Structures are given as C-alpha cells and as structure tokens.
Amino acid sequence: MIITSQKDALREQIKTWRQEGQSIAFVPTMGNLHLGHLALVEKGRALADKVVTSIFVNPTQFDNAADLDAYPHTLQDDCQALQKQYCDLVFTPDVKAMYSDTTHTTRVSVPGISSLLEGASREGHFDGVSTIVTKLFNLVTPDMAIFGEKDFQQLMVVRQMVRELDFDIEIIGHPTQRDADGLALSSRNGYLTKEERAIASTLYATLTSIVEELRNGSQGFKDLAESASQTLNNSGFKTDYIEIRRQHDLLPATENDEEIVILAAAWLGKARLIDNIAVNLNIVN
Ligand code: AMP
Secondary structure (H helix, E strand, C coil), X not given: CEEECCHHHHHHHHHHHHHCCCCEEEEEECCXXXXXXXXXXXXXXXXXXXXXXXXXXXXXXXCCHHHHHHCCXXXXXXXXXXXXXXXXXXXXXXXXXHCCCCCCCCCCCCCCHHHCHXXXXXXXXXXXXXXXXXXXXXXXXXXXXXXXXXXXXXXXXXXXXXXXCCCCCEEEEECCCECCCCCECCHHHHHCCHHHXXXXXXXXXXXXXXXXXXXXXXXXXXHHHHHHHHHHHHHCCEEEEEEEEECCCCCECCCCCCEEEEEEEEEECCXXXXXXXXXXXXXXX
C-alpha cells in the first residue's frame, strides 16, 4: 500500500494506473477509522481495480475550534487497518498542502440544502465539505466515490454538487454500520464515557420507534418528533434536532410523502452524535 502526503506523488500514481487502464474508487475520510469507514473501502474494492482513501481532518468544515483541536489523529493505526482492507493508496496531506496559505478563500457552495439541519446547527459546515471534496476529486480523479449514509445530508450535498458541476464521478452511498446495540459507528463515540456509551443506543432506538409509529399510520409528525426529543432529553441527551423530512429535498414531510427520512443530532456529554433512518412507507420491510 502506498502512503503519501504529497499531491504530486498522488497524481503520478493515478496517472500510472490510468495508463494501465485501472479503474479507481475513492473513499474520503477524516481518519480515526472504524468498521464504518472500512466497509466503504471494502465496497470500493469490490467495484474498482484500485482503492484510494484520503485521511484529512478538514479545518474548513468545523464550526468550532475546540472540536477541531480535539478531533482524534490515529494515522498509524488507520494505515494498518487500511492495509488489511487491501486499500491501494492512502493520501494524507497536511493542512498547508490543501489550503496553501491563509489567502485560500475559494469555496464551493451548494445553497439551499446546505443551510438545513446540520447546516443550520454548524454554520459553514457544508461549504467546507463541498470545497474539500471538490479539491480531493480534482486530485484523485476517481471513477467513483463512496460515502456513508450515516451522513445522509452530506451525501445529498455531494450528489447535488457532482450533478450540477458535471463531475464525471459516480457517487455511491453505503449503509450505516452499527454496533450490536444499534449505535452508529462514529469517530466521536470515543468521546463517550462508559455511562454515556450505555445510553447512547437510545438515539437509534428512538429513531426506530418513530419508524414503527409511522408504519402504524401515525401522522402527527410534529408531535412524534417532539415526543422523541423529550425521550432523548429524559435519557440524558441534549437534543439538537430530530426531524421527519422528505428524502428528496429534506424539507418537512407531510402526510402525502412516502419516502421519508428521520434525522437526529444530539449531544451526549462531549459527543455530538448524528444518525438517521430512511424509510419508504409504501414498502413493508
Ligand atoms: P468521516 O471520517 O467521519 O468524515 O467519515 C468518512 C466517511 O465515512 C463518510 O462518507 C461517512 O459518512 C462514512 N461513515 C462514517 N461513519 C460511518 C458508519 N457508521 N457507517 C458507514 N459509513 C460511515
């Protein structure tokens, strides 16, 4: 497995693979890898000849300096895990390489969807995501890129950006990987104390119970979300939002909508956890 922090070395390797006719899958990450990330690499492995993973804690997508400073850096372990997963190249640029100087002001923005939900709570977050994903796409020039459905809104932002800016890259979503009790795997789970970890699965359980209520014909979406928020707060979370939205544009769902996604973000101690479940109410699972 090749490990490089250099843009030129990355480009050279990509050029060689292209000359050999190899297809390339790309998995962008911020490192501190867990089985959720590795599932994306495995997916890439199945779909393309070569898999490139990037590890870059992108400062422009953090709205809070303390959160950025605390973000775990575990490069050595990450590279070992990627090697075991048969990743072909790990790109590990530093901040200077990606944002060459303080005058780097160009931003890619996907208005509308970027201001809802996560975007409303974390100002500028999705502009940071769209910008870094664009830069990484320009460097890696993959045939396909794989993103987790755990970050449902991020996946939508990236899909819209790729469509509207004519990137010739297939965007593939991959299901959320969970611990046995349902908690979505996340680098931020490491911030939880033992006591908090024991109640963290309430987030997924609460989303699941909303799905059940919807399947049973419940239509008071606002009341359902409100009572779910109470459940979370009573369990020790501080709910940021829990919302029942339409899958195609993330606007509030109405009784006529069948393709629905329930999205939540909630603080548990130092960790801000997010999760979602997408359902088609027309289809019995
Ligand atoms: P991050 O390192 O948090 O920026 O995540 C990198 C990629 O991994 C993103 O596409 C995430 O959606 C995806 N990801 C993170 N956690 C999970 C998970 N539990 N299951 C599947 N994909 C995930």
